[in-house]
Amino acid sequence: MRRDNWFGTAIFVFAVVFIVLGTIFIPWPDFQHKPEVSRIRQSVSVLDLSLAIKYDKPPIYLEQYSFRNDNGVSTAQYKIQGYNGKVVTITLPPDKTYAVTFLFQEVVQDGIWQLMNKPAAGDTSALYTLHIHQVADKEQGSRTVLFTDPKYWALQAGRQYEIQLSPNSPTPDLTKLKSTTLADPRYLKIVQAIRNFGSESFQKKVRQAQALVRSSK
Numbered sequence: 001m002r003r004d005n006w007f008g009t010a011i012f013v014f015a016v017v018f019i020v021l022g023t024i025f026i027p028w029p030d031f032q033h034k035p036e037v038s039r040i041r042q043s044v045s046v047l048d049l050s051l052a053i054k055y056d057k058p059p060i061y062l063e064q065y066s067f068r069n070d071n072g073v074s075t076a077q078y079k080i081q082g083y084n085g086k087v088v089t090i091t092l093p094p095d096k097t098y099a100v101t102f103l104f105q106e107v108v109q110d111g112i113w114q115l116m117n118k119p120a121a122g123d124t125s126a127l128y129t130l131h132i133h134q135v136a137d138k139e140q141g142s143r144t145v146l147f148t149d150p151k152y153w154a155l156q157a158g159r160q161y162e163i164q165l166s167p168n169s170p171t172p173d174l175t176k177l178k179s180t181t182l183a184d185p186r187y188l189k190i191v192q193a194i195r196n197f198g199s200e201s202f203q204k205k206v207r208q209a210q211a212l213v214r215s216s217k
Contacts, residue, residue: 044071044135044136044137044138045069045071045072045135045136045137046068046069046070046071046133046134046135047067047068047069047100047101047104047133047134047135048066048067048068048131048132048133048134049066049067049068049100049103049104049107049131049132049133049194050064050065050066050067050129050130050131050132051064051065051128051129051130051131051191051194051195052064052065052128052129052131053126053127053128053129054126054127054129055125055126056124056125056126057125058082058083058084059082059083059084059213059214059216060080060081060082060083060210060213060214061081061082061083062079062080062081063078063079063080063081063210064077064078064079064080065077065078065194065195065197066078066079067100067103067104067194067197068100069100069101069104072096073094073095073096074092074094074095074096074097074098074099074100074101075091075092075093075094075095075100076091076092076099076100076197076198076202077089077090077091077092078090078202078205078206078209080209080210080213081213082213082214082216084216086212086213086216088209088212088213090202090205090206090209092198092202099197099198103193103194103197104132104134106193107132107190107193107194110186110189110190110193111186111190112130112132112143112145112186112190113132113141113143114186115130115143115145115147115184115186115187115190116145117145117146117147118146118147118148118153118187120148121148121149121152121153122148122149122151122152122153122156123148123149123151123152124148124149126148126149127146127147127148128146128147128148128150128187128191129144129145129146130144130145130146130147130190130191131143131144131145147187150187150188150190150191151188153183153184153187153188154183154184154185154186154187154188154189155183155185155188156183
């Protein structure tokens with residue numbers, strides 16, 4: 001056999017053996033992480049957020065903001081209803097946008113999961129109902145919070161005092177009471193974040209709907 005033919009044959013055999021061994025023993029990334037990729041594709045992610053404001057007096061009876069992100073597809077809606085029965089609804093069609101996800105992240109960062117129901121205080125002519133629901137893979141959680149006047153709870157709420165009685169001194173010294181503030185800016189921040197959602201075009205339509213209901217008789 002000629003030397004150059006022998007050398008070419010050796011190179012060919014070596015290449016074949018290398019490919020076979022590589023296919024058998026090398027954990028290619030696509031196959032190595034296939035279970036993880038499959039799990040991510042099949043995972044479920046749903047975000048629901050809403051704020052309802054019910055008014056005791058005309059002209060507005062109810063305002064409602066609703067947001068939903070279902071596996072990357074977002075929708076948003078604003079609805080306003082007057083005491084005269086007029087209803088205006090503004091809906092953003094489903095779209096693969098991150099706006100709702102960013103809003104959800106903002107209210108979570110502001111502490112929506114830690115909020116609690118508050119007694120009627122401040123301006124009690126409007127009742128706020130805040131609702132959040134999240135589904136992440138096989139876990140889910142929900143929270144509904146009721147309160148009035150977020151500005152009051154954020155800025156004007158009083159203080160809470162704690163009296164610690166001692167067996168050696170049954171009469172407490174009222175000048176040394178420990179106190180903590182009841183003011184919580186999270187209520188106002190979250191309400192404002194929801195009310196400020198959307199583009200200028202969306203906000204303009206919301207203002208027009210509000211003006212329409214207020215002017216209707």
